[in-house]
Amino acid sequence: MENTKKRFKRRQSLFKTDAWKRFKKNKLALLGTAVILIMILAAIFAPVLAQNDPYISLQEGSTILKNMSPSESGTILGTDSIGRDVFSRLVYAARVSMSVGLVAVGISTVIGIVLGSISGYFGGVADMVIMRCVDVVNCFPVMFLIIIVATILEPSIYNIMVIIGLCNWTGTARLVRGEILRVREMEYVQAAVSLGASDFRIIFSHVIPNVMAPIIVEATMQMARAIMTEASLSYLGCGVQLPTASWGNMLNEANNLATLTSRPWQWLPAGACIFLAVLSINFIGDGLRDALDAKQKK
Amino acid sequence: MGKYIRKRLLQAIPVIFGITILTFFIMKLAPGGPLTGMISPRTSSESIQRAMEAMGLNKPIIVQYWNWLKELLQGNLGYSTYNGQAVLAQILERLPATLLLTVTAFVLSFVVGIPLGVYSATHKYSKADYGLTVFSFVGISIPSFFFGMGLIYIFALKLGWLPTSGFGSSTFRGEGLALVLHKLKYLIMPAAVMSLSNIATVMRFARSSMIETLNQDYIRTARAKGLSEKVVIYRHALKNSLIPVITIFGQSIPNLFGGAYITEKVFAWPGMGLLGVDAINNRDYQILMGLTLFTAILVLLGNLLADIMYAFVDPRIRY
Numbered sequence: 001m002e003n004t005k006k007r008f009k010r011r012q013s014l015f016k017t018d019a020w021k022r023f024k025k026n027k028l029a030l031l032g033t034a035v036i037l038i039m040i041l042a043a044i045f046a047p048v049l050a051q052n053d054p055y056i057s058l059q060e061g062s063t064i065l066k067n068m069s070p071s072e073s074g075t076i077l078g079t080d081s082i083g084r085d086v087f088s089r090l091v092y093a094a095r096v097s098m099s100v101g102l103v104a105v106g107i108s109t110v111i112g113i114v115l116g117s118i119s120g121y122f123g124g125v126a127d128m129v130i131m132r133c134v135d136v137v138n139c140f141p142v143m144f145l146i147i148i149v150a151t152i153l154e155p156s157i158y159n160i161m162v163i164i165g166l167c168n169w170t171g172t173a174r175l176v177r178g179e180i181l182r183v184r185e186m187e188y189v190q191a192a193v194s195l196g197a198s199d200f201r202i203i204f205s206h207v208i209p210n211v212m213a214p215i216i217v218e219a220t221m222q223m224a225r226a227i228m229t230e231a232s233l234s235y236l237g238c239g240v241q242l243p244t245a246s247w248g249n250m251l252n253e254a255n256n257l258a259t260l261t262s263r264p265w266q267w268l269p270a271g272a273c274i275f276l277a278v279l280s281i282n283f284i285g286d287g288l289r290d291a292l293d294a295k296q297k298k
Numbered sequence: 299m300g301k302y303i304r305k306r307l308l309q310a311i312p313v314i315f316g317i318t319i320l321t322f323f324i325m326k327l328a329p330g331g332p333l334t335g336m337i338s339p340r341t342s343s344e345s346i347q348r349a350m351e352a353m354g355l356n357k358p359i360i361v362q363y364w365n366w367l368k369e370l371l372q373g374n375l376g377y378s379t380y381n382g383q384a385v386l387a388q389i390l391e392r393l394p395a396t397l398l399l400t401v402t403a404f405v406l407s408f409v410v411g412i413p414l415g416v417y418s419a420t421h422k423y424s425k426a427d428y429g430l431t432v433f434s435f436v437g438i439s440i441p442s443f444f445f446g447m448g449l450i451y452i453f454a455l456k457l458g459w460l461p462t463s464g465f466g467s468s469t470f471r472g473e474g475l476a477l478v479l480h481k482l483k484y485l486i487m488p489a490a491v492m493s494l495s496n497i498a499t500v501m502r503f504a505r506s507s508m509i510e511t512l513n514q515d516y517i518r519t520a521r522a523k524g525l526s527e528k529v530v531i532y533r534h535a536l537k538n539s540l541i542p543v544i545t546i547f548g549q550s551i552p553n554l555f556g557g558a559y560i561t562e563k564v565f566a567w568p569g570m571g572l573l574g575v576d577a578i579n580n581r582d583y584q585i586l587m588g589l590t591l592f593t594a595i596l597v598l599l600g601n602l603l604a605d606i607m608y609a610f611v612d613p614r615i616r617y
Binding site: 028132133135136138142143144145147148149151152153224228231232235236237238248251254255257260261264267271272274275278279282283286 | 309312313316317320324327432435436438439440441442443444447448450451455462552555556557559560563564574575578579581583586587589590593594
């Protein structure tokens with residue numbers, strides 16, 4: 001008896017699990033993980049990495065160093081139209097993108113799990129109402145909804161996180177509902193029911209842990225989408241507001257022909273950062289899908 | 299079949315209601331309400347009161363919703379808080395340009411995406427398949443504004459092949475074919491930007507659907523009969539693998555319209571998206587609401603059409 005308990009309790013180290021072994025084989029996913037880790041580290045250590053304050057125009061004597069190329073200004077990526085250090089802003093903007101991505105996905109995943117499990121587990125009227133709500137939200141081009149709410153509310157970074165989170169739960173809800181419908185009839189759930197476990201306990205300690213893999217994959221893909229949405233909003237001017245730097249609003253500032261033609265350091269790095277972040281997370285998501293789904297072997 | 303369509307239509311009714319309710323209450327969140335554009339600091343409180351009564355703003359919210367809904371059914375989407383013009387008229391004025399762009403992007407994404415996906419599936423795990431898979435990741439990951447700026451930089455500014463933005467030059471005096479070609483030059487880059495992520499999505503979907511079809515028993519039968527690979531793939535597998543791709547029809551419509559904001563801003567394309575971007579800058583909530591409602595209904599119709607098409611193509615679908 002003691003022995004079995006111990007055996008059940010013993011957890012494998014993460015790096016020895018089958019899932020990790022499968023994940024490791026996917027080179028693109030590993031590359032993505034490395035890029036994202038670097039970005040997260042850069043975001044955390046932004047004050048150390050940035051040579052100059054991202055909000056202050058650099059000056060030499062009394063002249064402001066506007067629109068200076070990297071070699072002219074002596075900074076890594078030159079300066080922007082009012083003389084701020086582009087590299088410093090880029091590093092600080094990583095904080096915005098990473099935190100918006102994580103928080104928004106946290107919110108939408110929680111909502112999705114709760115509504116999806118209610119809908120799938122109880123069925124009936126609750127299911128009907130929730131699924132029609134999903135239809136309504138899905139019918140809105142989510143971008144429109146987010147733009148309006150972001151325009152109406154003060155467009156602060158916290159509002160952006162919440163809005164993106166509140167508008168993106170439908171995918172997870174549908175997924176959880178489907179999984180629960182599948183798992184609900186399984187014997188271990190029937191066993192829990194016959195032992196008199198409460199609905200709450202059955203859902204959260206028996207059903208959800210068993211449908212966690214697809215939820216994690218979905219959350220990863222959603223993080224990529226959330227980062228892209230924040231960048232788009234900031235590009236359109238209803239996202240993160242100046243002077244706070246975000247990769248999207250850096251591109252917005254640079255969106256004129258003069259900058260496009262002659263000052264590529266003001267827009268290429270910011271665009272490349274969004275692209276790399278989203279691409280890496282998508283690679284990770286793909287790797288996780290293959291790694292966590294044991295049934296789908298190649 | 300008829301029963302399915304009827305059921306699907308009935309299902310759309312609560313969704314339409316949901317859309318109007320959501321839209322109405324978001325509009326109520328807007329600071330100042332519909333009077334903002336008409337009030338100056340010198341407006342007396344009595345005249346504000348009068349205006350509110352005239353517009354029914356002092357009634358209970360349910361009554362306000364009902365009145366708003368009645369106006370809506372008569373095609374009145376309200377008036378811009380910025381310039382006082384009717385919202386619907388402004389949207390309809392911009393609709394053709396946006397439709398031209400979205401329909402082009404829509405057609406492009408299937409015409410390009412499906413063959414690429416089928417090629418990828420029939421050459422599974424080859425170098426080309428690997429390359430196309432990476433391309434599809436790039437396609438869904440690249441921000442459209444960044445891609446657009448890159449295209450402008452290369453094709454308009456460096457090479458000078460295409461115009462940077464807009465839809466036709468005001469000094470152009472050609473007619474007929476020359477005019478079409480002239481306009482086409484302006485359409486190329488925005489349509490490319492708008493369709494890229496959709497091409498990638500359609501391609502991945504077509505690939506996995508084709509792979510799944512190729513594993514079916516009837517394909518094995520066809521091969522066992524000694525049919526050539528060409529006939530197996532193009533006559534037996536292709537048609538069946540395309541059925542699930544129809545679902546992407548419905549899904550890609552909201553993405554395309556949502557993408558219009560960004561693409562139209564990058565290329566100064568005179569459509570609904572640009573109207574929306576201006577409305578964001580002017581804090582013109584009525585226009586934004588009108589745009590949302592209008593697109594939501596377009597999207598709903600699109601989804602309905604996709605579902606009905608699906609039922610026509612796939613007789614297994616029953617409700």
